[in-house]
């Protein structure tokens with residue numbers, strides 16, 4: 001086939017056809033196209049009216065987001081999950097999609113910091129109010145419900161003190177009172193707590209964390225039980241432009257292939273590390289749901305199916321000076337306020353996630369200057385033993 005006559009100018013604009021191949025690529029193709037062309041307006045009608053399946057515009061959906069959504073759907077046991085540009089955009093699309101002026105939320109009092117900020121500072125500007133309550137105490141959650149309450153927002157494991165919410169009680173409360181139960185399942189993952197199968201109406205993940213697992217993409221996910229909820233959240237996501245890039249979805253898909261192996265390894269490391277930390281004389285308290293001395297150990301045992309998680313928190317006997325000494329003595333442990341990376345990261349809530357609180361506010365949660373949260377990664381445990389021993393030796397007070 002010869003090129004049409006272009007009057008002597010090179011034909012670079014018309015796209016060259018993608019080569020055909022009888023063999024198929026094993027890896028999911030990355031599809032960055034923002035626009036999709038349909039054969040004619042009737043075909044476009046068919047797409048928009050649901051008689052034919054096809055993509056139209058990148059913000060409204062694309063194949064790489066759908067592949068990733070289906071992988072997380074399988075883990076949660078649902079269908080039709082929505083990928084969003086970050087965990088916070090999943091929270092935003094859910095709350096703005098499902099609620100309107102005059103509605104009220106009852107939220108856990110130790111939610112992720114930005115979620116707390118949204119409930120207490122941002123949503124009130126749009127006429128949506130909240131009351132925060134302790135999710136380990138279902139009576140406290142019930143007492144916070146008002147006639148305007150429409151939705152409960154909880155996380156199973158609190159950040160950073162790793163308390164376990166009374167999920168059975170909260171699920172029953174939501175049913176009895178006709179409230180939408182939204183569970184941010186980021187810390188637990190669907191392997192630790194299959195929130196959707198356990199009765200959540202809406203499940204949120206920050207895919208950025210354990211699911212993608214390599215600290216190189218920011219993405220979120222929302223799964224709903226009711227089609228009406230899905231449509232409201234999908235439309236809000238698309239209208240507010242909270243949607244994800246194909247590249248990020250492709251990267252997250254790549255990370256997801258090893259999610260269950262990473263999580264298994266990280267949890268085994270976390271259990272061993274919690275015991276190691278607990279025995280060190282620089283440490284006042286260690287918090288790990290798998291240990292018998294954790295205040296919610298029995299509830300964690302009933303809810304988490306032996307998946308105690310990869311998060312360990314501890315309180316040093318010393319204060320800020322000991323905290324500084326600890327991070328400096330362990331350069332191999334990334335001091336970074338995130339979680340779920342393939343490697344171990346340390347966070348210090350008093351100087352990061354909880355810095356906006358007063359000292360008294362932090363003290364009420366047990367967060368001292370010597371408090372650390374560890375997101376345990378997949379290193380050989382011997383490396384963690386060496387790093388933490390050196391770090392804790394340096395953190396002895398005095």
Ligand SMILES: *Cc1c(COP(=O)(O)O)cnc(C)c1O
Pocket residue numbers: 086087088089112115155184186187206207208209218219220
């Ligand atoms: C990190 C996190 C979020 C926010 O996710 P981003 O991807 O950082 O926007 C929400 N909830 C929890 C529990 C988180 O840990």
